[in-house]
Amino acid sequence: MNDNNTFIEIEYCQNVKNGEEACGDDYKTVELEDEERLITVLSDGLGSGIKASLLAHMTTSMAMNFVSKNMEIVKSSEIIMDSLPVCDERKISYATFTVVDVIHQNRVRIIEMDNPHFIHIRNGRDIAHENTVLASSNWPDRKLVVTDLRVKPEDRIVFFTDGVSQAGLGHRPYKFGWRREGCLEFIQECLHNHPEMSSRDLSRAIVSRARSINPGNRCIDDITCGVIYFRKPRRLRLLTGPPFKEMHDHDFAAKLVDFTGKTIICGGTTAQIISRELGREIKTNLFMKNKGLPPTSDIEGVDLVTEGILTLTEAARCLENDVPATEMAPAIRTMLNLLIESDIIEFIVGTKVNEAHQDPSLPVDLEIRRNIIKKLVHFLEKKYRKKTTIEYI
């Protein structure tokens, strides 16, 4: 992706049916970089719990395989239906799916089988599309709906399982469930209030609203929602470590001034240099409780200022192990939020050996800083598809 292109943010939010351990919905996303394709599949297995989960997993795996190899659609879906194990109770094998295949960032093919119809939203409007309905002669009841469409920057595609559209079913005021219309209205309201809402936040908002419509805020079914947001890339710059030569301090600090995205500084000495060069005061939040990590500071115009090595190490650990936000130290939560909400992340790493850290009593050195940054970059790219750069200064 070059800087002017669109960034495609795909995120899901999922809530498991109350009382079940396994989720009966499954999703997978794969990026085929050589073909500039991004494919995501969502499936809902019949029923709930382990059986449903198995059906859904098999479906997402097979569908992903067939679509990425460009196999014929009807044939592929026949293979899927033929191979799903038959449910003992209802004597049918059943899992629904939605496949979204994004090609070259702007062409999208959506294949749906029995999932609620997707929503394509542009400037707050639900865009209607022509589609083709296909059926296999072996499974005449199971219709495949294929839609080809083009997207523009700032468009979103939202799709979900019936845990969303049937939320509240049979209970006032949603006797017939929340339905696609109810969900659409809610999305429009969210985007009206927060036009830049990320896929992560929107999918969470939809799932939690669907849940709240159910009596007692319970998950009476598995609830899964996927959101794809074609957005202008959001940039973030993270500065850490003092520059190798002091004469570069000024240029280093300037990296924060002529930059329009979000900014993070990690490191006390780094913060001092920037404060001195820019003439902006540092205020350290001495009394902040930060779960055993040093407190953050504030510098005007910088989104987050933290201590260096300990904080970065902990951030990498939390990314690696998918630590839930509620268990993170406040500084880490803020940092990871900023990173995850951004699309292009530039690390600017000062390479001066910090004399204090050569003290053999402290197990810290410059290599550690480089290694932690590399680790962070690795997880941000692999787990969150971020584009990253590292500049050593």
Added chain:
Amino acid sequence: MSKVHVKICVGTTCFVMGASELQDLEKFLPDDLKDKVEISGAACLGLCRDENYGEAPFVTVDGEPLSNATVNAIVDKIREKL
């Protein structure tokens, strides 16, 4: 009467070497000092990189650096300044 200003460094070196214990200095101050002291933090005082200044953790009391800082040592220093 102007207050004595204590700045506690919570940079990496100082924090690891014990400054985390000093974050709560305010609680440990003897009652007679409580309203005579103003406490703030620093991201790094720069002393950890200077051989002339002993060992971390560092604080400054009215600008005067104190190495190997402990609650007691800080309290003594404050009394000196009053």
